[in-house]
Amino acid sequence: xxxxxxxxxxxxxxxxxxxxxxxxxxxxxxxxxxxxxxxxxxxxxxxxxxxxxxxxxxxxxxxxxxxxxxxxxxxxxxxxxxxxxxxxxxxxxxxxxxxxxxxxxxxxxxxxxxxxxxxxxxxxxxxxxxxxxxxxxxxxxxxxxxxxxxxxxxxxxxxxxxxxxxxxxxxxxxxxxxxxxxxxxxxxxxxxxxxxxxxxxxxxxxxxxxxxxxxxxxxxxxxxxxxxxxxxxxxxxxxxxxxxxxxxxxxxxxxxxxxxxxxxxxxxxxxxxxxxxxxxxxxxxxxxxxxxxxxx
Numbered sequence: 113x114x115x116x117x118x119x120x121x122x123x124x125x126x127x128x129x130x131x132x133x134x135x136x137x138x139x140x141x142x143x144x145x146x147x148x149x150x151x152x153x154x155x156x157x158x159x160x161x162x163x164x165x166x167x168x169x170x171x172x173x174x175x176x177x178x179x180x181x182x183x184x185x186x187x188x189x190x191x192x193x194x195x196x197x198x199x200x201x202x203x204x205x206x207x208x209x210x211x212x213x214x215x216x217x218x219x220x221x222x223x224x225x226x227x228x229x230x231x232x233x234x235x236x237x238x239x240x241x242x243x244x245x246x247x248x249x250x251x252x253x254x255x256x257x258x259x260x261x262x263x264x265x266x267x268x269x270x271x272x273x274x275x276x277x278x279x280x281x282x283x284x285x286x287x288x289x290x291x292x293x294x295x296x297x298x299x300x301x302x303x304x305x306x307x308x309x310x311x312x313x314x315x316x317x318x319x320x321x322x323x324x325x326x327x328x329x330x331x332x333x334x335x336x337x338x339x340x341x342x343x344x345x346x347x348x349x350x351x352x353x354x355x356x357x358x359x360x361x362x363x364x365x366x367x368x369x370x371x372x373x374x375x376x377x378x379x380x381x382x383x384x385x386x387x388x389x390x391x392x393x394x395x396x397x398x399x400x401x402x403x404x405x406x407x408x
Contacts, residue, residue: 145328145373145391160318162310163395164302166377168295170388172283172332174256175263179270180221180277182250188223191249199251201273206255209269215256223249252279260386283332285388292327295392299325302376303394311398318398326393330371332386337369 145165181202183194203216226246231238255270257263263281270276285291311317341362370383371391 145371145375145393158400159321160311160398160400161395162303162307162398163393164299164306164376165374165391165393166295166298166302167371167373167375167379168291168298168390168392169379169381170285170287170291170390172259172386172388173286174258174284175260176280176282176284177255177257177263177266177270177278178280178282179253179255180250180279181253181273181275182248182277183275184226184246184248186246188247188249191223191247195249195251195275198273198275199253202253202270202276205269205273206253206266209265210262211255211257211266217254219252219254221250221252223247281333283386283388288329288388288390291390292329292392295390296325296327296394298377299392299394303396306376307396307398314401316401318401320396321399322397324395324397328389328391330389330391332368332388335368335370335383335386335389336366339365339367341365 179202181195181198183191183198185191185194199218203213206216207213224247225244226248227242228245229240229242232241233239234241253270255266257266267278271278368384368386370387371389372383373391375391
């Protein structure tokens with residue numbers, strides 16, 4: 113008699129998984145790797161094209177963290193002094209986290225006036241007037257680290273200083289040239305295997321006449337996917353419009369998806385870690401047997 117709850121649980125889990133996949137939805141899909149379209153009949157009579165696409169994943173050898181460091185004060189000079197003090201504190205904290213001085217770069221961004229609203233008399237009447245109340249100066253600090261573990265340590269250290277925000281994390285590898293060649297070789301071999309199989313339909317093998325190659329490098333920041341927020345109608349069920357509406361805090365609806373594409377030679381491991389994707393397409397051109405002569 114305990115079979116029913118187990119079965120019901122399995123059905124619910126299956127339904128939840130399907131719902132989660134539907135929440136992400138195909139509407140957000142956009143191909144990062146474009147494939148060859150079918151040729152028109154005139155081209156098909158003269159040229160046979162066979163292509164293959166392969167991927168190579170590259171573990172990043174360097175990460176760059178970008179922090180915004182800003183301070184506001186009554187005058188530009190005071191704001192500049194305040195932000196320079198913050199920069200000193202940030203550098204000190206990053207040094208304690210293991211980031212060398214040579215791996216830091218400071219970039220001036222802006223010195224902008226700050227305005228605020230207040231009530232004052234205008235032509236004998238109260239009015240809400242905007243006035244300049246100070247200046248905000250911002251620098252960006254770029255910190256280079258070896259891996260994600262070092263990045264987490266550096267982020268925690270830098271953001272412990274009030275007035276510091278993390279803007280971006282970028283990835284790099286010193287091995288990209290070699291890995292691009294590896295991806296191209298994998299794609300070429302795959303295209304040649306496909307050609308050997310598919311062109312066997314002809315009594316006499318067609319003659320190769322050209323080759324085309326295209327390689328893309330996709331960095332982890334390009335492989336995140338946003339998910340639509342869940343429907344929220346909580347602010348519509350009551351009629352007290354005079355009350356302020358205070359929304360609940362929600363997580364960022366985005367995640368690292370990695371590369372899911374139409375590949376002939378995909379990596380055997382499912383995407384999960386933040387890696388650089390090198391994707392190469394090789395297209396082989398063959399002269400179609402007994403093809404019509406071009407018009408003169």
